[in-house]
Amino acid sequence: xxxxxxxxxxxxxxxxxxxxxxxxxxxxxxxxxxxxxxxxxxxxxxxxxxxxxxxxxxxxxxxxxxxxxxxxxxxxxxxxxxxxxxxxxxxxxxxxxxxxxxxxxxxxxxxxxxxxxxxxxxxxxxxxxxxxxxxxxxxxxxxxxxxxxxxxxxxxxxxxxxxxxxxxxxxxxxxxxxxxxxxxxxxxxxxxxxxxxxxxxxxxxxxxxxxxxxxxxxxxxxxxxxxxxxxxxxxxxxxxxxxxxxxxxxxxxxxxxxxxxxxxxxxxxxxxxxxxxxxxxxxxxxxxxxxxxxxxxxxxxxxxxxxxxxxxxxxxxxxxxxxxxxxxxxxxxxxxxxxxxxxxxxxxxxxxxxxxxxxxxxxxxxxxxxxxxxxxxxxxxxxxxxxxxxxxxxxxxxxxxxxxxxxxxxxxxxxxxxxxxxxxxxxxxxxxxxxx
Numbered sequence: 001x002x003x004x005x006x007x008x009x010x011x012x013x014x015x016x017x018x019x020x021x022x023x024x025x026x027x028x029x030x031x032x033x034x035x036x037x038x039x040x041x042x043x044x045x046x047x048x049x050x051x052x053x054x055x056x057x058x059x060x061x062x063x064x065x066x067x068x069x070x071x072x073x074x075x076x077x078x079x080x081x082x083x084x085x086x087x088x089x090x091x092x093x094x095x096x097x098x099x100x101x102x103x104x105x106x107x108x109x110x111x112x113x114x115x116x117x118x119x120x121x122x123x124x125x126x127x128x129x130x131x132x133x134x135x136x137x138x139x140x141x142x143x144x145x146x147x148x149x150x151x152x153x154x155x156x157x158x159x160x161x162x163x164x165x166x167x168x169x170x171x172x173x174x175x176x177x178x179x180x181x182x183x184x185x186x187x188x189x190x191x192x193x194x195x196x197x198x199x200x201x202x203x204x205x206x207x208x209x210x211x212x213x214x215x216x217x218x219x220x221x222x223x224x225x226x227x228x229x230x231x232x233x234x235x236x237x238x239x240x241x242x243x244x245x246x247x248x249x250x251x252x253x254x255x256x257x258x259x260x261x262x263x264x265x266x267x268x269x270x271x272x273x274x275x276x277x278x279x280x281x282x283x284x285x286x287x288x289x290x291x292x293x294x295x296x297x298x299x300x301x302x303x304x305x306x307x308x309x310x311x312x313x314x315x316x317x318x319x320x321x322x323x324x325x326x327x328x329x330x331x332x333x334x335x336x337x338x339x340x341x342x343x344x345x346x347x348x349x350x351x352x353x354x355x356x357x358x359x360x361x362x363x364x365x366x367x368x369x370x371x372x373x374x375x376x377x378x379x380x381x382x383x384x385x386x387x388x389x390x391x392x393x394x395x396x397x398x399x400x401x402x403x404x405x406x407x408x409x410x411x412x413x414x415x416x417x418x419x420x421x422x423x424x425x426x427x428x429x430x431x432x433x434x435x436x
Contacts, residue, residue: 064133
């Protein structure tokens with residue numbers, strides 16, 4: 001497990017570094033309005049992806065060890081096609097009868113781009129989820145790295161060689177990266193699939209849907225908590241303000257990689273075990289690591305002065321430092337949220353995550369309406385942090401009640417360090433034995 005966590009964390013760190021480079025390129029070459037458009041496009045893609053995930057999402061991780069691959073893969077790919085067609089019709093009717101609302105949600109001229117990227121990205125995430133469900137963390141990390149690297153290379157070529165400083169350059173690079181990852185992922189999944197069995201897919205798909213419905217409803221609310229403010233900011237302050245807020249979001253959310261990296265391995269492990277007490281202890285120990293490492297990163301990012309960010313992102317992004325400061329408590333809460341969410345999902349109790357997201361969404365709606373019109377993107381950042389914090393509080397209460405975990409078990413102690421050393425020592429000794 002330690003090896004998997006280190007490998008996943010390393011991959012995520014590389015991803016965070018590349019994403020920072022990409023963000024710097026966008027802010028300096030495309031500008032705050034362009035970043036605002038990109039932010040809205042990515043939100044729209046995520047919304048479509050969440051609909052796909054009803055049958056082709058994280059539920060595949062849970063059922064990968066409980067059903068034949070054919071019973072999962074073929075219905076998932078078919079469902080992608082259905083969802084894309086449905087959203088095409090929704091977009092067509094929305095543009096025809098509600099153009100003002102449609103172009104508030106979808107940047108003008110980018111609807112086709114959104115549908116294409118959603119289709120390719122959905123196939124990519126299907127392969128990722130199946131790899132995680134098979135506990136093939138190393139393969140997942142390699143393909144994920146290929147995806148991010150491909151994007152950075154193509155995006156850089158378009159900017160520096162072809163002198164293309166448009167939003168389309170970003171979308172072209174993203175399309176190529178998604179396509180390569182989707183193709184490589186599917187080949188990897190099928191190479192270890194064995195005999196594919198499609199018979200019985202309807203019963204399996206029903207179970208996947210029932211599991212996925214709760215999970216994806218929670219994820220939809222999570223997107224509402226995370227990204228609904230984009231539309232409010234655009235309405236009240238315009239695209240440049242969305243770009244500044246998006247820069248702050250991407251800068252701070254880079255530190256989510258710590259909790260996400262740990263949670264990916266946690267979810268895969270819990271989903272493949274029946275030991276309830278092991279899952280509880282594992283969650284507590286991983287939580288401590290996740291929160292402490294994230295806290296250290298948050299402290300560093302808040303020490304940096306405003307002048308550093310304007311130097312990094314250009315003068316168009318004056319005001320991003322207050323956004324980062326307001327988002328920081330929420331980033332720390334997200335470190336805990338990732339661990340709790342993957343615990344409950346891995347234990348087959350996704351409804352708890354749904355109820356937690358509902359609590360957070362209520363705060364998002366109330367605060368977005370009251371804070372964003374007066375405080376702008378800083379109000380949006382405060383709204384996000386409060387939403388994340390209330391979500392985690394709910395999850396903590398449920399975890400404590402269901403597991404009987406005492407408060408003192410969350411406090412880092414010397415024994416945690418001793419246990420970590422023991423795990424590392426056993427991992428090293430095992431590696432030596434395998435080498436010999």
